[in-house]
Amino acid sequence: METIDEINEIEKDLVNLARLSSQGADEDVRLLLAKLVRKYRVARPELASQLDLTLKASRTRSNGPAVLRRGMSMPEPSTMPVDADSRQSLIRVFDDLDGMPAPLLPDLLFVRIQSLVRERQERDRLAAHGIKPTRSAILVGPPGVGKTLSARWIANQLGKPLWVLDLTTVMSSLLGKTGSNLRAVFDHAKQNQAVLLLDEIDAIAKRRSDESDVGELKRLVTAILQEVDAWPDSGLLLAATNHPELIDPALWRRFDAVLMFDAPQAAVLAAAVRRFLGADLNAFEGWVDLLTSSVQGMSLSDVERSINALRRHTVLENSDPAQAVIDMAIKGAPNLDKPSRQQLAIELARSGSLSHNKIMTLTGVSRDTIRKYAGPSPIKGRGPKKGV
Template sequence: MSKDSKEESTGIESDLVNLARLAASESLEDTRLFLARLIRKYRQSHPDLASRLDQSLKSTQTRSSGNSVLRRGAPVSDSSEAALPVDGDSRLALIRVFDDRAGLASPILPNSVHDAIGAIIRERQESQRLAARGISPTRSAILVGPPGVGKTLSARWIASSLGKSLWVLDLTAVMSSLLGKTGNNLRAALDHAKKHAAVLLLDEIDAIAKRRSDESDIGELKRLVTVMLQEVDQWPDSGLLLAATNHPELVDPALWRRFDMVVKFDAPDAASIGVAIKRFLGDDQEVFKSWIDVLAAGLQGQSLSDVERSINALRRGHALQTASIEKLISSAIDQRQEDLSKAERLNLAIELAKAGQHTHMQISQMTGVARDTIRKHAGPSPRKGRGLK
């Protein structure tokens, strides 16, 4: 046995011994977290082992929830959900739980955002190493960007990578009809998250952390901002506080300064859209292989959630044979034509010409780009075009 093989075998044995020790101690939650860590560790090098461990993890989750099946990515019952704080009047839980510990596909993000999210994860994973130097990991971060760019999915990815569930503060429950209770609800939810060293997401934080100069809000809502300022300042190293907003201009400036990191999400670039289209096509990727560049050009400027809706509609149409592939493609990109800039229309025209399914005249009618311009960038027109119309 080679030295590398021997070290690898020793590493696996050590992991299994630690897993057995946790199981023997009847610490179910710690055992689950360690299982999730092993699944990520061995997914590439030992896929069969990772798959079997994944099945074991899923079976423990199923038993703990009264034999109900957990649906990946949906709000689910956590082992501590019975203790989650609730609104005294409505009895609604103040926190929703997303359990992706069994695995979650990495979000499709621009490189700068991907690096920032990766840094948060690594700091938490290497927190002891930082602590040895007297350094705290990032305790809080605010995710900023328009809807559908991956803010919530990124929060779920962070929690999943750390072997934890994502807790989301449910603002509809926190905002009591009795405004005097809203502050109490907010503190109860935040205190519970701190106590359990949770990864907590405050979604749409602008709803409870508006600028205190906003004259349209009454005093109670302004006092919520003060609560948030105190909580972010005092958030412990053991937990991670995330916030998300679509409207950064509404958030009180004092709150921005309290967060350790600001991560700005922009609309996806062409490369990200191409990657997303391939993922969203799933089993139909081979069918639409020659059209992926056309779709990427035609869906430029859209959020990934909008791209996913368009691709799902495309796949449904193909499955039900409601129209030819060319007409389905036309329908998908025609809806986005008015949103494209002049440069993006030219890019779409070039990709359509490369596909070779239609003439330059047809492309010009679709995109508004002159035939001479198309010819200049894409070469001569084919003699015949099957057409998209």
């Protein structure tokens, strides 16, 4: 017999399905149907079978007269725009409809992103008051701080896949075709009310005063400005850049919102360490502070790589988690700035694993500073005196 939670979950899925259908978002309806078929295939095989039949029927009807009567064609995902010569897709797709965790971000930034999502979810409510939701946003920050993951999460919250402009294909060797490729992507995204990400937009929207660029690329910037201006509020246009100083100033005014992604601070790093430790969190619980100190200054992607390497080493070498953490901290100490090395020295002292003298040698932080913040060393002795 079904539980209340199971019934509530089915009702929630049906409401989402009805909402997408009422908006005429045919592609989103089919994507959600495909997700529900996978979701209920084991627990509710009869429901999954019926949904699968509906999905197949919708694909057939999408090419028939019914679509023409509605006055708008909703292309299948398989008909993504392609480069005419290479036949490679101009769009990369991130399908996170099965769910993904929220990005690790400072509180204020995450609140802004949540607000952007809510505007999209309550677009009809805003429209009743003559207000349009945010149509576009540019995500600015160094590599590895969560820009693309945030874009994926936004799309996930809106029940859509994230479409990413594939610059390697769009930037044709035949410069005249680059503009055509770009327009094909925008036209397709508008038709499907998509969440579209222009990643590394500085590569195609450089300052038109840049003398190193040929005239064709400068005309491409103008084309991008026109496309951003014409973007409808039925979809969401995102852009991301690591080099804001390269972008044409006119482009900044076209985006409704600018979201700044800074290097992660201690609180975000601590949350990242806990998340990336995954199933091994309990084994490393007492060492999270030391791990956080050892990854100061890293991007989130670098933190993930370091933590995954630590976990692999611990399993394959059957090593003690405490010793593995200490080894990782010591190895990374020379790469830290002075404040981060001081914090690392304090955490090493608090762990009681090394003498203050040894920590001073490894980090360059004086014993007096270590003692001031971490208290007396539980390991006595400063080592042999010089000349002894």
